[in-house]
Amino acid sequence: MDYDKALDTAIQRLHDEGRYRTFIDIERKRGQFPHAVWRKPDGSEKDITVWCGNDYLGMGQHPAVLAAMHEALDATGAGSGGTRNISGTTVYHKRLEAEIADLHGKEAALVFSSAYVANDATLSTLPKLFPGLIIYSDALNHASMIEGVRRNGGAKRIFRHNDVAHLRELIAADDPAAPKLIAFESIYSMDGDFGPIREICDLAEEVGALTYLDEVHAVGMYGPRGAGVAERDGQMARVDIINATLGKAFGVFGGYVAASAKMVDAIRSYAPGFIFTTSLPPVVAAGAAASIAFLKTAEGQKLRDLQQSHARTLKLRLRGMGLPIIDHGSHIVPVHVGNPVHCKMLSDMLLEHFGVYVQPINFPTVPRGTERLRFTPSPVHDPKQIDALVRAMDTLWGQCALNRAELSA
Numbered sequence: 446m447d448y449d450k451a452l453d454t455a456i457q458r459l460h461d462e463g464r465y466r467t468f469i470d471i472e473r474k475r476g477q478f479p480h481a482v483w484r485k486p487d488g489s490e491k492d493i494t495v496w497c498g499n500d501y502l503g504m505g506q507h508p509a510v511l512a513a514m515h516e517a518l519d520a521t522g523a524g525s526g527g528t529r530n531i532s533g534t535t536v537y538h539k540r541l542e543a544e545i546a547d548l549h550g551k552e553a554a555l556v557f558s559s560a561y562v563a564n565d566a567t568l569s570t571l572p573k574l575f576p577g578l579i580i581y582s583d584a585l586n587h588a589s590m591i592e593g594v595r596r597n598g599g600a601k602r603i604f605r606h607n608d609v610a611h612l613r614e615l616i617a618a619d620d621p622a623a624p625k626l627i628a629f630e631s632i633y634s635m636d637g638d639f640g641p642i643r644e645i646c647d648l649a650e651e652v653g654a655l656t657y658l659d660e661v662h663a664v665g666m667y668g669p670r671g672a673g674v675a676e677r678d679g680q681m682a683r684v685d686i687i688n689a690t691l692g693k694a695f696g697v698f699g700g701y702v703a704a705s706a707k708m709v710d711a712i713r714s715y716a717p718g719f720i721f722t723t724s725l726p727p728v729v730a731a732g733a734a735a736s737i738a739f740l741k742t743a744e745g746q747k748l749r750d751l752q753q754s755h756a757r758t759l760k761l762r763l764r765g766m767g768l769p770i771i772d773h774g775s776h777i778v779p780v781h782v783g784n785p786v787h788c789k790m791l792s793d794m795l796l797e798h799f800g801v802y803v804q805p806i807n808f809p810t811v812p813r814g815t816e817r818l819r820f821t822p823s824p825v826h827d828p829k830q831i832d833a834l835v836r837a838m839d840t841l842w843g844q845c846a847l848n849r850a851e852l853s854a
């Protein structure tokens with residue numbers, strides 16, 4: 446085999462489909478988020494504002510988080526030195542897991558290298574614990590859940606996005622005695638729409654199924670203590686396994702599941718993606734724990750309120766200009782463009798001419814024809830930056846002669 450040629454073919458295929466990804470090199474400036482410096486391919490630099498970050502609350506530069514990390518770094522050094530089982534469990538890991546369990550009102554929690562790994566490792570392991578398990582998975586679930594469900598070799602059913610009637614049909618067609626698990630998300634991050642947590646929990650109770658909820662885009666940001674949408678809606682105790690990340694609103698790195706002590710004990714004991722990998726550096730665990738603790742407080746609530754208010758302002762202003770925004774009431778602000786070339790062009794021009802960094806979201810992340818720009822306003826975006834963004838969009842949208850409002854529902 447000509448291996449080089451095979452690689453060329455694979456990469457060319459992406460170019461042909463307009464799906465080849467290029468990274469934008471940015472250097473975020475601590476204390477000045479969402480400001481960053483863009484290092485262009487030609488070596489020059491430009492000041493930009495990041496409008497597509499997932500550090501949703503700016504906790505990546507929060508003094509409480511950084512202080513905890515400095516302290517842990519000086520106290521213990523760089524890495525953890527092992528897997529959790531072999532010398533890699535420290536007091537920082539135990540504290541972090543206690544903080545997470547408390548956040549979600551569960552008996553226990555288990556920290557993984559990332560929420561991707563937590564989803565993949567947990568969902569691929571559950572059929573070992575519950576032989577014959579059937580997993581019902583929302584059609585728009587994140588790639589990490591899809592991979593976990595796919596790899597486990599067990600039975601799976603895909604229900605139409607947020608369609609509880611379809612989910613019910615699928616369950617009704619299966620053996621009532623078979624063990625079942627429903628896997629879904631609380632906020633789907635491309636449209637910013639909410640999953641029907643209460644309805645799915647009702648159904649799960651009725652048919653004796655377990656529930657598995659990915660709260661990655663909600664933790665830190667919803668609920669009085671930042672535990673997510675299930676907390677906000679009073680459903681948290683009804684969800685059997687909660688998955689989330691420490692890398693988005695918590696601003697650090699890592700992922701986890703929270704559940705009953707017995708469930709966590711079993712996952713801990715059976716999931717290769719947990720067992721055979723070096724544990725998080727203590728410094729990362731310390732930072733994540735400090736972030737979670739801070740966001741449980743009234744100070745954290747102030748950040749949540751500010752984020753929601755900035756999101757509402759941005760939506761109001763973009764909508765006021767007749768731009769087709771997708772609004773489901775969450776903190777995510779997608780603007781529908783509907784064409785991959787226009788979407789990329791808008792993103793390039795925003796960056797080059799206005800210092801606004803927003804990545805184009807194209808197929809396969811979203812279906813063809815629904816290409817979009819996805820803005821993530823945070824508490825650290827000030828009104829001046831919102832204003833600059835709105836004016837830039839106004840100018841460009843006119844130049845590109847995209848249909849206003851026509852595209853919106």
Ligand SMILES: *Cc1c(COP(=O)(O)O)cnc(C)c1O
Pocket residue numbers: 559560561562564587589630634659661662689690691692699700
């Ligand atoms: C980003 C994301 C993950 C993965 O989280 P990481 O900690 O970055 O690996 C899982 N689920 C959803 C819905 C996500 O958007």
